[in-house]
Amino acid sequence: MKKILQLIAFGTMSVAIISCSDVSLDNSNAALNSLNKSARNESKDRGCAAMEVLEENMKDDPSLKDRMDEIEKHTKDYEKKQKNGRVGATGTLIIPVVVNVLYSNANENISDAQIQSQIDVLNKDFSATNSDLSLVPSAFSSAVSNLEIQFVLSSVVRKSSTKTSWGTRDAMKSAKKGGIDPTTSTTKLNLWVCNIGGGILGYAQFPGGSSATDGVVIGPQYFGNTGFVSAPYDKGRTATHEVGHWLNLRHIWGDASCGNDLVSDTPTQQTSNFGCPAFPHVTCSNGPNGDMFMNYMDYTDDLCMYMFSGGQKTRTRAIFAVGGARASFNL
Numbered sequence: 458m459k460k461i462l463q464l465i466a467f468g469t470m471s472v473a474i475i476s477c478s479d480v481s482l483d484n485s486n487a488a489l490n491s492l493n494k495s496a497r498n499e500s501k502d503r504g505c506a507a508m509e510v511l512e513e514n515m516k517d518d519p520s521l522k523d524r525m526d527e528i529e530k531h532t533k534d535y536e537k538k539q540k541n542g543r544v545g546a547t548g549t550l551i552i553p554v555v556v557n558v559l560y561s562n563a564n565e566n567i568s569d570a571q572i573q574s575q576i577d578v579l580n581k582d583f584s585a586t587n588s589d590l591s592l593v594p595s596a597f598s599s600a601v602s603n604l605e606i607q608f609v610l611s612s613v614v615r616k617s618s619t620k621t622s623w624g625t626r627d628a629m630k631s632a633k634k635g636g637i638d639p640t641t642s643t644t645k646l647n648l649w650v651c652n653i654g655g656g657i658l659g660y661a662q663f664p665g666g667s668s669a670t671d672g673v674v675i676g677p678q679y680f681g682n683t684g685f686v687s688a689p690y691d692k693g694r695t696a697t698h699e700v701g702h703w704l705n706l707r708h709i710w711g712d713a714s715c716g717n718d719l720v721s722d723t724p725t726q727q728t729s730n731f732g733c734p735a736f737p738h739v740t741c742s743n744g745p746n747g748d749m750f751m752n753y754m755d756y757t758d759d760l761c762m763y764m765f766s767g768g769q770k771t772r773t774r775a776i777f778a779v780g781g782a783r784a785s786f787n788l
């Protein structure tokens with residue numbers, strides 16, 4: 458565990474980006490390309506440049522791949538142990554949350570009520586008590602999982618700035634760059650609420666990155682479900698998706714055509730789904746039930762995503778276990 462924690466402290470970031478766009482994920486030409494496309498298609502489909510940005514970061518810092526490989530090995534070991542009944546579920550994990558608000562106008566200085574609405578959505582979604590869970594098709598009901606994670610608002614830090622967009626290079630996470638430094642990111646989930654620009658809704662850092670930049674960034678109008686929010690991303694699900702990445706979950710289509718999301722109980726699917734698809738949506742010979750497009754790790758609208766799977770739960774549990782990348786949250 459020591460080794461892993463040292464590696465985490467030493468590393469650079471890996472980020473996942475989610476944006477309003479119809480970005481083609483076959484385009485391997487990194488985040489900038491995605492950002493440009495996002496800008497052209499703002500307010501259209503949800504999109505995410507997670508893997509493109511991750512690829513860029515791995516080019517910048519080759520040791521990041523080693524750290525993430527190590528985390529993946531640990532996850533596979535954990536999955537095996539759990540399958541053999543040697544790792545029991547540890548009950549509900551409580552994660553303290555620090556919300557860092559950076560604003561250049563009154564709208565962006567979101568209310569305490571809007572902040573609390575996001576915490577409430579996270580708590581429902583990560584405990585499978587969201588009211589729309591009943592919409593899961595019966596074909597997938599056995600895969601539905603309660604991730605047993607609860608989020609408690611620890612503090613809110615607010616800062617006025619003349620900066621109107623913050624980009625995706627973590628400036629918002631650094632006081633030196635005009636942002637707000639994270640508060641003890643080894644024991645608290647830091648969320649930054651600020652305008653990112655380029656049609657980007659938010660982005661998250663996967664386990665394996667630097668503690669100096671660890672956390673999730675979300676635009677104010679996609680944060681929570683009341684106040685300054687913007688449809689169809691006004692139900693707080695951008696944070697559910699991004700916190701999923703922070704907990705080591707991949708996109709459900711595996712960021713490749715009929716790719717692998719490293720979870721066995723989610724069907725292989727061709728690519729991301731947008732809007733609100735009709736069930737079933739069969740791709741990659743995954744009939745009769747088709748894609749699990751109502752999973753939070755797809756790109757569907759906030760109203761049309763409402764479940765995690767058991768395999769996803771196991772992945773998130775692994776990082777909190779002894780030797781896991783976020784084991785420090787359990788101390």
Ligand SMILES: [Zn+2]
Binds near residue numbers: 473505
């Ligand atoms: Zn994503």
